[in-house]
Amino acid sequence: MMIYSILLGCAGLAAQVAAACSRESLREVAAAYVQAQAGGKPTLLSLASNTSYAENDKPVDITKGVLSQPITIDFNRSIYDTTQCATFTELTAATSKHPYVIHTRMLLNDDGSKVTKIESVVTDSGDWAFNATGHLYWTRQEKWEAIPESQRDTRAVIQAAGDAYLNQWGNSTLPVPLGTPCARLEGGAYTGQSNPSANTCRMGAFPQPLKVADRRYIIDEELGAVDIFNGFPWLEATKPNGAVPSTNFIRVERGMIRYIHEVTVCETPHCGR
Numbered sequence: 001m002m003i004y005s006i007l008l009g010c011a012g013l014a015a016q017v018a019a020a021c022s023r024e025s026l027r028e029v030a031a032a033y034v035q036a037q038a039g040g041k042p043t044l045l046s047l048a049s050n051t052s053y054a055e056n057d058k059p060v061d062i063t064k065g066v067l068s069q070p071i072t073i074d075f076n077r078s079i080y081d082t083t084q085c086a087t088f089t090e091l092t093a094a095t096s097k098h099p100y101v102i103h104t105r106m107l108l109n110d111d112g113s114k115v116t117k118i119e120s121v122v123t124d125s126g127d128w129a130f131n132a133t134g135h136l137y138w139t140r141q142e143k144w145e146a147i148p149e150s151q152r153d154t155r156a157v158i159q160a161a162g163d164a165y166l167n168q169w170g171n172s173t174l175p176v177p178l179g180t181p182c183a184r185l186e187g188g189a190y191t192g193q194s195n196p197s198a199n200t201c202r203m204g205a206f207p208q209p210l211k212v213a214d215r216r217y218i219i220d221e222e223l224g225a226v227d228i229f230n231g232f233p234w235l236e237a238t239k240p241n242g243a244v245p246s247t248n249f250i251r252v253e254r255g256m257i258r259y260i261h262e263v264t265v266c267e268t269p270h271c272g273r
């Protein structure tokens with residue numbers, strides 16, 4: 001009986017260990033994704049037989065999607081979620097024939113050998129505040145370096161900071177842990193342009209409270225970062241009760257938000273505004 005329970009205990013531990021991917025393997029997967037997008041060759045990724053692929057919250061045939069078109073990528077930034085076996089990558093393509101800013105989350109199987117799900121928010125001309133030249137200019141200047149181990153926040157703290165930012169859109173009196181400095185890059189527009197040492201991330205109340213639903217998280221404690229895919233319920237004037245594809249990519253330092261990158265799709269040019 002005793003031996004049986006020890007064996008069970010070991011099996012449980014082995015299963016837990018197998019469920020976490022190594023950072024190095026996730027780094028390779030994200031690098032392969034960047035290469036795949038640069039060449040328009042999804043086959044550079046190790047895909048499962050049934051990998052799901054979606055752009056802007058709609059399933060797309062991967063051979064007909066953006067990932068199958070070559071794009072000149074000027075800058076890329078990735079984070080690695082070793083707990084969920086998942087990656088997030090931001091691509092800035094300003095000098096490409098067709099400029100884009102793309103946010104992509106990828107989920108892997110338990111041993112990290114196959115990509116099982118790819119979801120992208122793909123923005124280009126006419127999307128919210130879109131300006132790939134501006135995006136490139138500002139993202140290049142930001143520092144998202146590894147956080148010294150003794151100063152790292154837990155997953156829960158990093159997620160809570162991101163959630164607080166979105167929750168405040170539903171109730172403008174809720175507190176948000178914004179640091180000083182703090183800057184937001186919305187499409188290609190930067191709040192930190194005139195005063196880079198200030199907290200310029202504060203938002204006024206929306207005309208009506210917004211419930212930001214369908215949140216999907218990728219979290220990296222080493223880089224202090226979270227990306228939240230979500231449905232943004234206000235921008236589209238023609239779709240006031242619906243939600244448009246959006247993501248917020250957030251850097252957190254000692255529990256406080258340092259950077260926010262929002263990428264949001266408009267279904268009518270400039271969201272009908």
Ligand SMILES: *[C@@H]1O[C@H](CO)[C@@H](O)[C@H](O)[C@H]1NC(C)=O
Nearest residue numbers: 048049050051052109116117
């Ligand atoms: C894909 O295939 C794997 C292995 O057969 C299976 O476990 C998984 O549920 C499948 N996923 C989907 C979305 O069908």
Ligand SMILES: *[C@@H]1O[C@H](CO)[C@@H](O)[C@H](O)[C@H]1NC(C)=O
Nearest residue numbers: 034035038073074075076077
């Ligand atoms: C992506 O970024 C890394 C540095 O983080 C760089 O080494 C690599 O060349 C970039 N890839 C492309 C296609 O720009």
Ligand SMILES: *[C@@H]1O[C@H](CO)[C@@H](O)[C@H](O)[C@H]1NC(C)=O
Nearest residue numbers: 131132133134135137138188
């Ligand atoms: C895009 O951003 C660049 C760099 O900040 C700026 O020079 C340019 O005027 C912007 N373009 C538009 C259309 O706003």
Ligand SMILES: *[C@@H]1O[C@H](CO)[C@@H](O)[C@H](O)[C@H]1NC(C)=O
Nearest residue numbers: 168170171172173174175209
């Ligand atoms: C908004 O947040 C405040 C502070 O937490 C809370 O007291 C209030 O009940 C909330 N209002 C709504 C409508 O949820």
